[in-house]
Amino acid sequence: MSTETFTEHYGALRDALPGQDLPWLSRLRADAFARFAEAGLPTPRQESWKYTSLRPIEKAGFGADGAPRACISIDRAPSLLPSASDHHRLVFVDGHHRADLSTVGPLPEGAELTSLREMLAKDPAWLEAHLGAQAQDDSQALLALNTAMMMNGFVLRLAKGTVLHDPIEVVHLGGAGEGPLAYHPRNLVVLEPGSQATLIEHHTHMGEQPYYANSGTEVTLAEGAVLHHYKLQADALNAFHTATVHAEVAAGALYDAFGMTTGARLSRNEIAVRLAGEEANCHLNGAYLVRGEQHVDNTTRIDHLVPNTACSEIFKGVIDDKARAVFQGKITVHRDAQHTNGHQLSKVLLLSDQAEIDAKPELEIYADDVVCSHGATAGDLDHNALFYLRSRGIPEKAARAMLIEAFLAESVHNIAAQGLCPALMSSIGHWLADRRGDL
Amino acid sequence: MLEIKNLHATVDGKEILKGIDLSVNAGEIHAIMGPNGSGKSTLSYVLTGREGYEATEGEVLFKGRNLLDMEPEQRAGAGVFLAFQYPVEIPGVPNTTFLKEALNSVRRARGEDELDAMQFVKLVREKTKMLHMSDDMLKRAVNVGFSGGEKKRNEALQMAILEPSLAILDETDSGLDIDAMKTVADSVNLLRRPDNALLVITHYQRLLDYIVPDHVHVLAHGRIQKSGGKELALELEKSGYAAFTETAAA
Ligand SMILES: Nc1ncnc2c1ncn2[C@@H]1O[C@H](COP(=O)(O)OP(=O)(O)O)[C@@H](O)[C@H]1O
Numbered sequence: 001m002s003t004e005t006f007t008e009h010y011g012a013l014r015d016a017l018p019g020q021d022l023p024w025l026s027r028l029r030a031d032a033f034a035r036f037a038e039a040g041l042p043t044p045r046q047e048s049w050k051y052t053s054l055r056p057i058e059k060a061g062f063g064a065d066g067a068p069r070a071c072i073s074i075d076r077a078p079s080l081l082p083s084a085s086d087h088h089r090l091v092f093v094d095g096h097h098r099a100d101l102s103t104v105g106p107l108p109e110g111a112e113l114t115s116l117r118e119m120l121a122k123d124p125a126w127l128e129a130h131l132g133a134q135a136q137d138d139s140q141a142l143l144a145l146n147t148a149m150m151m152n153g154f155v156l157r158l159a160k161g162t163v164l165h166d167p168i169e170v171v172h173l174g175g176a177g178e179g180p181l182a183y184h185p186r187n188l189v190v191l192e193p194g195s196q197a198t199l200i201e202h203h204t205h206m207g208e209q210p211y212y213a214n215s216g217t218e219v220t221l222a223e224g225a226v227l228h229h230y231k232l233q234a235d236a237l238n239a240f241h242t243a244t245v246h247a248e249v250a251a252g253a254l255y256d257a258f259g260m261t262t263g264a265r266l267s268r269n270e271i272a273v274r275l276a277g278e279e280a281n282c283h284l285n286g287a288y289l290v291r292g293e294q295h296v297d298n299t300t301r302i303d304h305l306v307p308n309t310a311c312s313e314i315f316k317g318v319i320d321d322k323a324r325a326v327f328q329g330k331i332t333v334h335r336d337a338q339h340t341n342g343h344q345l346s347k348v349l350l351l352s353d354q355a356e357i358d359a360k361p362e363l364e365i366y367a368d369d370v371v372c373s374h375g376a377t378a379g380d381l382d383h384n385a386l387f388y389l390r391s392r393g394i395p396e397k398a399a400r401a402m403l404i405e406a407f408l409a410e411s412v413h414n415i416a417a418q419g420l421c422p423a424l425m426s427s428i429g430h431w432l433a434d435r436r437g438d439l
Numbered sequence: 440m441l442e443i444k445n446l447h448a449t450v451d452g453k454e455i456l457k458g459i460d461l462s463v464n465a466g467e468i469h470a471i472m473g474p475n476g477s478g479k480s481t482l483s484y485v486l487t488g489r490e491g492y493e494a495t496e497g498e499v500l501f502k503g504r505n506l507l508d509m510e511p512e513q514r515a516g517a518g519v520f521l522a523f524q525y526p527v528e529i530p531g532v533p534n535t536t537f538l539k540e541a542l543n544s545v546r547r548a549r550g551e552d553e554l555d556a557m558q559f560v561k562l563v564r565e566k567t568k569m570l571h572m573s574d575d576m577l578k579r580a581v582n583v584g585f586s587g588g589e590k591k592r593n594e595a596l597q598m599a600i601l602e603p604s605l606a607i608l609d610e611t612d613s614g615l616d617i618d619a620m621k622t623v624a625d626s627v628n629l630l631r632r633p634d635n636a637l638l639v640i641t642h643y644q645r646l647l648d649y650i651v652p653d654h655v656h657v658l659a660h661g662r663i664q665k666s667g668g669k670e671l672a673l674e675l676e677k678s679g680y681a682a683f684t685e686t687a688a689a
């Protein structure tokens with residue numbers, strides 16, 4: 001697919017991109033752009049893009065805006081947590097960090113939470129060592145585009161043994177610009193041995209303008225580190241959202257991720273996790289509710305590289321109208337990775353005849369002593385349960401809503417950050433309330 | 440209260456009920472007995488409007504209204520309740536949420552105000568106490584991981600909360616040991632009122648020692664073959680259903 005729009009963006013913004021005075025960074029960008037220019041935007045001809053077309057992005061005519069909008073009047077960016085006081089918040093508007101809307105409380109010794117730009121000013125040598133250290137898949141054109149164009153994002157760095165008790169909430173507000181905008185947030189999480197944090201990303205919108213957020217996130221978890229990583233993607237229904245995540249998990253560390261998608265016209269979460277040390281563990285769970293002509297794609301890859309690692313992955317979706325979902329989950333157990341425990345499941349409810357799921361669970365096993373399973377189911381609501389509820393007087397639509405909510409509630413209630421559950425449940429509730437007429 | 444006239448019904452295109460006539464008045468207990476596969480559950484599903492159970496002939500009046508024209512939830516709102524032979528497990532829906540939604544739906548249908556959270560909790564406490572049930576069952580998901588006895592007691596609790604005019608008990612004794620059966624039967628008896636009626640469906644006579652019927656009907660081959668008083672149940676206990684299955688087959 002053509003790269004014209006983004007070539008223009010790159011040409012116009014290149015000199016103004018942060019860190020262009022640093023040779024290593026301008027080279028990183030230039031190399032990445034060259035890769036992107038050669039590959040072009042992914043097309044369905046590529047195996048991993050078989051079910052998702054980026055054509056609509058190309059057609060939308062996004063502009064690139066280098067300058068942060070001066071003044072946006074929002075009193076407070078929305079929070080997903082019950083009390084705004086006991087957590088740290090970073091707010092980005094159209095990809096730009098807004099210090100005036102962010103509140104980072106006192107952090108324990110050894111903790112650093114800041115923006116990519118600030119980190120660039122403060123400790124470029126540290127960034128040089130970490131930026132691009134995990135995100136090394138040269139076949140990912142969107143990641144290359146992100147690397148070339150990255151403007152800002154969040155950086156979380158915890159020194160050995162630092163435990164951050166209060167969760168971090170990163171709020172992304174899109175659509176505030178005067179025209180359709182594309183931007184490329186780049187985030188970095190580096191947890192040194194034994195450190196722990198809870199990170200909540202909330203993607204939502206405030207204006208009417210369509211936008212395209214193409215993010216890249218690198219996560220490095222050293223021995224025994226724990227990251228709980230949650231994401232609610234409730235972008236505008238005219239927005240586009242692609243997110244590429246690379247995580248490396250060392251011995252005894254845990255990457256615990258849960259992502260919920262209700263927004264965006266088209267979204268793709270592409271997550272790659274490398275379990276690189278013994279007893280490394282990852283939970284990669286997700287939930288989504290889509291309708292209209294929405295398209296949601298969750299593509300994951302988990303590599304078990306050494307013995308005694310475990311992963312569990314459950315994605316549950318509710319698909320209505322003509323919406324379409326894609327789940328591609330690949331678990332690879334490498335030759336040395338004996339005693340791997342890997343489980344993967346995709347479950348969807350299809351609420352209309354035209355709703356569609358393409359599920360492609362994949363296990364590739366090169367070790368002989370492993371316990372692995374995968375599966376995919378798609379179906380309608382349980383008729384017996386529906387009749388049971390109705391026979392108790394509950395009207396059909398309410399009964400259907402109850403069952404849909406229950407289907408996802410199990411996943412939500414399983415997350416470690418219980419304080420986040422009410423917000424996630426209420427976004428399910430809102431989705432259902434909007435749907436009530438047509439359930 | 441309930442008037443069934445010449446009711447025929449099919450399941451999967453196969454005729455299972457072949458002309459049922461039955462009349463139940465307020466305050467009465469009717470027992471329907473019959474061998475396995477005779478159509479007892481089918482009758483209970485046709486009365487409550489389950490998808491796939493199609494009435495093809497005849498009519499059913501409930502308090503003068505045409506029951507067969509109503510949606511399942513409207514029938515519940517009008518006062519019909521079915522205690523399921525196999526109560527359905529609903530993962531992810533807490534029992535209390537379910538009970539509250541059910542009660543308020545039925546109250547709306549009756550033109551009564553909904554109960555708020557406090558009033559509801561108070562009511563549920565009262566009912567669980569009356570039925571000697573533990574609160575534990577309220578917190579769990581509907582019927583999930585419940586023992587056979589717990590499931591049937593949960594049916595009794597729903598009945599206690601919804602206060603139907605007509606309760607149909609479909610093999611409430613099946614799968615229960617004698618003590619569990621007594622407990623459930625006691626619960627049902629506690630819920631009896633002069634203005635409500637019971638239709639007790641059972642294969643065995645033993646439940647009828649505890650819930651004593653005014654009338655007993657024998658269902659076989661999709662028809663009521665014989666009706667009588669409670670002594671008919673005892674007779675069946677001795678002779679079995681052979682006489683009816685043979686008669687009808689002949
Ligand atoms: N869902 C169904 N699909 C197909 N056949 C059914 C279904 N339910 C009941 N039947 C058939 O209808 C007949 C009556 O069944 P049922 O009403 O369950 O009897 P009972 O409750 O008296 O044991 C049986 O022959 C049974 O196989």
Ligand SMILES: [Mg+2]
Binds near residue numbers: 479524
């Ligand atoms: Mg039966």
